Amino acid sequence: MATSIILVLISFAVLAAAWYWRKQRRFHIAAMITVMVFDLLFPVYLYLTHDWGKRLIDDGEIFSFLIWSHLMLIMVLYALYVLQVLAGRSMLAHPVGDKHKYHRDEHQKQFLGIVIVRLLVFASGWLLMVPDSAT
Numbered sequence: 094m095a096t097s098i099i100l101v102l103i104s105f106a107v108l109a110a111a112w113y114w115r116k117q118r119r120f121h122i123a124a125m126i127t128v129m130v131f132d133l134l135f136p137v138y139l140y141l142t143h144d145w146g147k148r149l150i151d152d153g154e155i156f157s158f159l160i161w162s163h164l165m166l167i168m169v170l171y172a173l174y175v176l177q178v179l180a181g182r183s184m185l186a187h188p189v190g191d192k193h194k195y196h197r198d199e200h201q202k203q204f205l206g207i208v209i210v211r212l213l214v215f216a217s218g219w220l221l222m223v224p225d226s227a228t
Contacts, residue, residue, distance in 0.1 A: 094222060097139065101215050104131045108211070112204065122181070129174050132211070136167070148223070163217040170210045177203045 111124035139145075149155045180203060183196040 104128055132170065159217060159220060163221060166210060166214045166217060170214055173203055173207045173210060177207060
């Protein structure tokens with residue numbers, strides 16, 4: 094469980110670095126791709142390291158409101174990532190002018206949404222954690 098927390102904190106540090114050095118496009122793009130891939134693969138890591146079958150099926154937690162809220166937040170995060178990538182690609186395609194400004198503004202608003210939803214995803218995941226001593 095401690096490893097999961099450390100990985101999440103590192104991913105937030107990479108996200109903060111991507112935001113801080115957003116003017117360095119290559120770094121920004123690489124860092125954001127890293128964060129997105131982490132968010133896609135983290136559930137796989139959790140599945141491989143935790144006994145979800147017992148907890149969700151045998152213990153009946155599949156019907157928990159918190160589980161479904163957590164899953165819906167993850168889907169919202171993935172949708173925001175798609176919109177963010179589309180806005181970023183449009184910014185690169187239109188480097189100057191009104192279209193660039195429009196897509197940059199959208200990109201910035203989506204970033205705020207991503208940070209908020211990402212915090213909610215990991216907060217709800219934290220609420221779902223079972224202490225190591227209980228397993």
